[in-house]
Amino acid sequence: MGKSMAVNAGSSTLKFKLFQMPEETEISSGVVERIGLKDSLVLIKYGDGQKFEETLDIESHEQAIQIMLDQLLDLKIIKDYNEITGVGHRVVAGGELFSDSALIDDKVIEQIESLAEYAPLHNPAEAMGIRAFKKLLPDIPSVAVFDTSFHTSMPAVNYMYPLPYEYYEKFGARKYGAHGTSHRYVAHKAAEMLGRPLEDLKLVTLHIGAGASITAIQNGKSYDTSMGFTPLTGVMMATRTGDIDVSLVKYLMEKLNIGMDEMIDILNHKSGLIGVSGVSADMRDVEGVQDKNDRAKLARDMYIERIVRYVGQYIAELDGVDAIVFTAGVGENDFTIRQEVADKLGFFGIKVDPEKNHIRGVQRDLSADDATVKTLLIPTNEELMIVRDIERLKK
Numbered sequence: 001m002g003k004s005m006a007v008n009a010g011s012s013t014l015k016f017k018l019f020q021m022p023e024e025t026e027i028s029s030g031v032v033e034r035i036g037l038k039d040s041l042v043l044i045k046y047g048d049g050q051k052f053e054e055t056l057d058i059e060s061h062e063q064a065i066q067i068m069l070d071q072l073l074d075l076k077i078i079k080d081y082n083e084i085t086g087v088g089h090r091v092v093a094g095g096e097l098f099s100d101s102a103l104i105d106d107k108v109i110e111q112i113e114s115l116a117e118y119a120p121l122h123n124p125a126e127a128m129g130i131r132a133f134k135k136l137l138p139d140i141p142s143v144a145v146f147d148t149s150f151h152t153s154m155p156a157v158n159y160m161y162p163l164p165y166e167y168y169e170k171f172g173a174r175k176y177g178a179h180g181t182s183h184r185y186v187a188h189k190a191a192e193m194l195g196r197p198l199e200d201l202k203l204v205t206l207h208i209g210a211g212a213s214i215t216a217i218q219n220g221k222s223y224d225t226s227m228g229f230t231p232l233t234g235v236m237m238a239t240r241t242g243d244i245d246v247s248l249v250k251y252l253m254e255k256l257n258i259g260m261d262e263m264i265d266i267l268n269h270k271s272g273l274i275g276v277s278g279v280s281a282d283m284r285d286v287e288g289v290q291d292k293n294d295r296a297k298l299a300r301d302m303y304i305e306r307i308v309r310y311v312g313q314y315i316a317e318l319d320g321v322d323a324i325v326f327t328a329g330v331g332e333n334d335f336t337i338r339q340e341v342a343d344k345l346g347f348f349g350i351k352v353d354p355e356k357n358h359i360r361g362v363q364r365d366l367s368a369d370d371a372t373v374k375t376l377l378i379p380t381n382e383e384l385m386i387v388r389d390i391e392r393l394k395k
């Protein structure tokens with residue numbers, strides 16, 4: 001009994017959902033988008049179809065949390081913070097410390113902070129969010145749900161880097177992946193939609209938002225994933241490079257006369273869509289100008305190409321595939337990207353019906369009638385997975 005809140009701090013967004021438990025009814029949901037960019041958007045849904053919307057500049061996740069919490073009271077979604085009986089936080093990096101979600105105490109917060117280098121855009125903001133909530137609601141149980149947990153099933157052949165082996169043993173130098181809660185959620189939904197046991201399926205799940213990762217799933221378990229030691233690698237993202245030659249990094253540091261911290265900041269914050277297009281980190285802005293801006297078009301083409309490359313690679317690794325799944329900000333909303341990615345994967349029997357695909361944010365089978373591999377659109381729900389873990393762990 002009570003209301004549970006899931007808090008999901010992404011690199012560019014802060015999302016929350018408030019659920020009545022144990023019924024899992026959604027009471028309210030909210031998102032602050034474009035944190036750190038101009039014109040951040042605050043959107044809160046509550047009641048029966050009521051909405052609160054405001055556009056303002058929001059610099060940090062801390063500011064976003066404060067605005068959200070104030071609005072919960074102002075909009076009378078709750079009368080008192082004490083109505084919230086459990087809080088769950090998404091945390092990106094759990095390293096090898098956390099193979100499951102954890103009840104938060106001071107030690108867990110310190111461990112999350114100690115993993116800052118494993119997810120520099122996320123863990124510090126998430127730890128800050130946890131502390132902010134702890135201050136406000138010191139006595140209610142809170143849990144941390146790690147993006148990396150789902151990927152702990154990866155075999156060594158996929159999580160190891162071809163570095164001297166002792167770097168793994170001494171320093172934990174390996175691939176951890178991210179977005180695991182989302183990949184896990186959509187994999188279960190895909191099995192439901194296909195009416196087949198998840199254990200029998202080969203899936204490639206495409207979580208493409210501001211951060212983006214592709215996962216190969218076999219027997220319901222993560223088999224390989226595109227993000228690495230940190231969420232920097234894999235496909236091209238809003239502000240992150242994805243895979244890049246490390247020797248080029250050294251070359252550029254010398255040319256630019258900068259140190260490693262500055263270089264890592266460029267790779268994480270100034271690259272990807274914003275770096276190539278020079279227009280924006282937001283796919284909507286890039287697409288808005290692509291007809292008259294060659295660099296915007298190039299950025300979008302590169303983005304698509306890298307997704308296609310990973311999906312093809314994972315179909316080979318899985319030795320076949322039953323379905324590919326689109327989810328997260330771009331995957332759920334951008335039918336042009338979905339269409340072009342699917343068109344480039346036609347060789348595998350992937351084929352999207354343009355009419356079915358002309359949709360945003362709803363669960364749907366997008367496959368053409370003669371497709372031999374299904375293409376599914378499944379809006380992710382990391383927050384539902386998070387509040388379920390509050391119930392499981394708070395006993």
Ligand SMILES: Nc1ncnc2c1ncn2[C@@H]1O[C@H](COP(=O)(O)OP(=O)(O)O)[C@@H](O)[C@H]1O
Nearest residue numbers: 010011012013209210211282283329330333334
């Ligand atoms: N209609 C749309 N068309 C294209 N891209 C969109 C659309 N709506 C949202 N996006 C993209 O989704 C991104 C946010 O994805 P999301 O998964 O919510 O973020 P995060 O990675 O911060 O969790 C935005 O940066 C934007 O580029």
Ligand SMILES: CC(=O)OP(=O)(O)O
Nearest residue numbers: 010011178209211231
């Ligand atoms: C790990 C990661 O990149 O997360 P997000 O997409 O929420 O920024």
Ligand SMILES: [Mg+2]
Nearest residue numbers: 010011209211
């Ligand atoms: Mg996200």
